[in-house]
Amino acid sequence: MAHYSVDRGKTYMAQQQQVEMPNINFENLYSGFLNKNVLENRHMPSNSDEFVFRRAKIYKLNGPKDDRIKVQVLPELAGLKDEEKESLPEYPPFFAGTFHPGDEGDFTWVVCTPDLQQGYVLGQSNIFPTEDKYVKGSSYNYMAIKTFLAQRLACPEDFEYKDIVIDKCVMSLTGGICEGYNRKTGDWFLLNSTGAVITVQQKKIYMRVGSPPIPPSNGPTGFSALTMTTDFTMFKTPNFVVQADTVTLGHHGPALYGLGGPDFGTQGQPFIPADGVYI
Amino acid sequence: MKKFKIYPIINGVSDFRDYTAYIENIVIKNSLENGLPFGYIDFNDTDGDILSKFNNLQIGAAVDFKVVQDEQDEEFVQNLKIEDWVILRVIAKNREKNGNNLLVRLIFGNKMFLYKDMTNHCFAPQSNSEIIKQVLEDETRGCSFELVESDYPDNEPIKRFKVQESDWEFLKNKIVSVSSYKKTPMYLYSDLSSKFHFSSIATMSSKNPNALLYLTQNTEEEGKALEQFINDYNAKELDQPIEFTLDIGQKEALESMNRQFSIFDSKMCTVFSGVKGPMSKIENDSSQLAKYYPIDFSFAATTQNGSSIATINNHDLNDAYNLLNNSLKGFDSMFTLNIKTRFNSELLNIGSCIALFYSKNHWANGKWILTESELSVDKMGNSSIDLKIVRPTFSGKKSKTTLENYGSLFSR
Numbered sequence: 001m002a003h004y005s006v007d008r009g010k011t012y013m014a015q016q017q018q019v020e021m022p023n024i025n026f027e028n029l030y031s032g033f034l035n036k037n038v039l040e041n042r043h044m045p046s047n048s049d050e051f052v053f054r055r056a057k058i059y060k061l062n063g064p065k066d067d068r069i070k071v072q073v074l075p076e077l078a079g080l081k082d083e084e085k086e087s088l089p090e091y092p093p094f095f096a097g098t099f100h101p102g103d104e105g106d107f108t109w110v111v112c113t114p115d116l117q118q119g120y121v122l123g124q125s126n127i128f129p130t131e132d133k134y135v136k137g138s139s140y141n142y143m144a145i146k147t148f149l150a151q152r153l154a155c156p157e158d159f160e161y162k163d164i165v166i167d168k169c170v171m172s173l174t175g176g177i178c179e180g181y182n183r184k185t186g187d188w189f190l191l192n193s194t195g196a197v198i199t200v201q202q203k204k205i206y207m208r209v210g211s212p213p214i215p216p217s218n219g220p221t222g223f224s225a226l227t228m229t230t231d232f233t234m235f236k237t238p239n240f241v242v243q244a245d246t247v248t249l250g251h252h253g254p255a256l257y258g259l260g261g262p263d264f265g266t267q268g269q270p271f272i273p274a275d276g277v278y279i
Numbered sequence: 280m281k282k283f284k285i286y287p288i289i290n291g292v293s294d295f296r297d298y299t300a301y302i303e304n305i306v307i308k309n310s311l312e313n314g315l316p317f318g319y320i321d322f323n324d325t326d327g328d329i330l331s332k333f334n335n336l337q338i339g340a341a342v343d344f345k346v347v348q349d350e351q352d353e354e355f356v357q358n359l360k361i362e363d364w365v366i367l368r369v370i371a372k373n374r375e376k377n378g379n380n381l382l383v384r385l386i387f388g389n390k391m392f393l394y395k396d397m398t399n400h401c402f403a404p405q406s407n408s409e410i411i412k413q414v415l416e417d418e419t420r421g422c423s424f425e426l427v428e429s430d431y432p433d434n435e436p437i438k439r440f441k442v443q444e445s446d447w448e449f450l451k452n453k454i455v456s457v458s459s460y461k462k463t464p465m466y467l468y469s470d471l472s473s474k475f476h477f478s479s480i481a482t483m484s485s486k487n488p489n490a491l492l493y494l495t496q497n498t499e500e501e502g503k504a505l506e507q508f509i510n511d512y513n514a515k516e517l518d519q520p521i522e523f524t525l526d527i528g529q530k531e532a533l534e535s536m537n538r539q540f541s542i543f544d545s546k547m548c549t550v551f552s553g554v555k556g557p558m559s560k561i562e563n564d565s566s567q568l569a570k571y572y573p574i575d576f577s578f579a580a581t582t583q584n585g586s587s588i589a590t591i592n593n594h595d596l597n598d599a600y601n602l603l604n605n606s607l608k609g610f611d612s613m614f615t616l617n618i619k620t621r622f623n624s625e626l627l628n629i630g631s632c633i634a635l636f637y638s639k640n641h642w643a644n645g646k647w648i649l650t651e652s653e654l655s656v657d658k659m660g661n662s663s664i665d666l667k668i669v670r671p672t673f674s675g676k677k678s679k680t681t682l683e684n685y686g687s688l689f690s691r
Contacts, residue, residue, distance in 0.1 A: 046442075046443075046444060046448070046452050047452045047453055047456055049591060049592040049593050049594065050593070075443070076399065076440070076442035076443055077399050077401065077440065079399055080399055080400070080401060084401040084402075086403075087401035087402060087403045089401075113593050113594075115440060115442075116440040116442060117437070117440070117594065117595060118593045118595070
């Protein structure tokens with residue numbers, strides 16, 4: 001693919017200087033304009049069938065009935081006139097049944113032919129951390145995830161950095177998600193930045209919505225949680241409401257009785273069975 | 280027989296008698312495949328001052344030519360209708376160890392060589408010929424060009440992207456390459472006056488010939504046949520060629536005969552495969568021969584599974600078919616006739632149709648297409664033109680052709 005006009009010119013001149021008079025090869029003169037010079041050979045030919053990886057800036061989502069994304073592939077399409085941007089390439093998601101949208105201006109990976117005629121959107125692109133100050137920003141932040149789980153008493157002992165596979169971890173000003181698993185144990189984690197978490201581990205299933213007070217002594221619970229082990233299940237919640245026709249608490253037979261109903265004596269209240277609740 | 284001298288007009292300096300004595304060689308070349316004419320002039324610069332005669336010669340200075348009659352040096356005959364040609368490069372080489380004896384070469388060509396538009400563009404869906412017209416007429420490069428003739432290509436309108444490349448690279452690599460007209464290859468080329476044409480061999484063949492070449496005329500009978508031929512084609516008669524070479528069955532032509540293809544359609548996830556063979560219309564009139572190829576029938580039969588192969592992936596299906604069709608340019612030159620003849624400006628315009636008279640009732644008689652042209656003028660002022668004329672097929676009437684045993688030849 002042609003690259004940059006000034007350098008192209010230099011290479012063209014270099015080509016020409018190799019040719020001595022009087023036997024100037026005129027096809028060489030031509031090739032300086034048509035064929036690929038040294039600089040251009042760094043790229044796939046501009047009309048190649050093969051896909052290349054490119055970063056692209058999201059210009060517009062086509063909308064709920066069309067998952068293609070209109071993208072400005074860079075640097076190829078840099079410097080476009082605004083009126084031409086409606087004619088930018090529109091690429092579908094790479095895998096059927098997936099969709100990786102973004103906001104206008106977000107960067108996404110695409111694979112496309114060098115002529116941009118065909119391509120697919122892969123998903124949000126990462127930076128390349130060429131300077132130390134960017135390294136932290138490019139990490140999913142293992143320690144924060146570990147602390148997050150520990151605060152919820154949901155961090156297994158073998159939560160080692162080298163074993164944790166992160167499938168997705170994104171964070172924005174309005175929220176974030178982290179999904180991953182332990183490749184050794186099969187423990188699976190899904191965390192939301194609001195404090196919600198689901199984790200399925202070898203010995204425990206834990207679900208929580210809301211954040212606990214930090215430290216816990218700071219106040220009442222501000223969350224609901226379910227902890228399940230093989231011999232223990234605990235709900236922890238400020239309010240517990242069951243909407244059911246019948247509720248069975250064990251299978252011991254006696255009915256649960258409560259107070260209420262019309263008076264039939266002068267002292268105290270009558271006991272009546274609590275319909276549908278069994279123990 | 281009239282003889283001509285061809286004089287350059289460089290940087291507006293038209294008083295050519297001042298420097299024509301210095302001219303050693305002039306070459307002007309153009310071809311359908313390359314599309315842009317170019318050439319060079321060699322000067323024997325014994326005093327080392329030839330460049331000073333051209334009024335501050337510089338890269339980008341204008342170049343033109345005038346043709347005068349040899350015997351009457353000042354009588355202007357014609358110019359070559361050259362427009363927008365410029366100096367591209369100047370090279371000087373010393374001929375002696377010391378002194379100013381130089382060989383100076385001025386390389387010139389179409390302005391498109393020098394003036395480029397490197398800006399990126401997204402083109403809304405439209406025909407390929409409309410994109411070509413739009414690009415040529417755009418003045419971002421510093422000058423504009425005109426598309427004076429265009430077939431309407433087969434392609435469906437889709438978006439196109441000009442990215443990180445010159446306008447000419449974009450047109451050649453991404454537009455012309457996926458263009459075909461009635462399933463035959465298309466060519467984008469400039470004539471001498473920098474007017475552009477986007478056309479197929481079939482369309483070029485449909486025009487009236489603007490020149491006529493004859494190879495033999497030895498007998499009175501042949502002379503009468505030639506006369507009839509000239510009347511039939513109403514073309515301007517030219518000299519008899521000095522040399523000619525007929526070349527049938529070049530490698531590219533045979534490989535293009537039956538190209539096996541596999542195209543993956545990424546829209547429907549389907550593979551389209553088959554063999555793309557030459558198209559030919561069989562004449563209904565039994566007195567007419569079909570269009571025949573000079574290929575042994577049994578050999579041709581062995582190529583039915585493919586004489587070459589093309590795999591096309593990640594293209595719009597329509598583009599892929601057009602790419603396949605466009606890749607078969609070799610077949611356009613199944614018959615190639617290389618001719619050396621005397622100068623005539625008609626023979627510098629590639630893409631034109633030439634009527635060729637070989638001999639009475641010969642199968643080679645008829646229209647041929649001028650695909651390459653090279654004008655050479657030596658230091659004596661003698662000029663000659665090397666031509667390449669082609670045709671993909673031949674045909675004729677049974678009663679009026681020397682073609683015999685055509686039943687053994689390949690036809691489609």
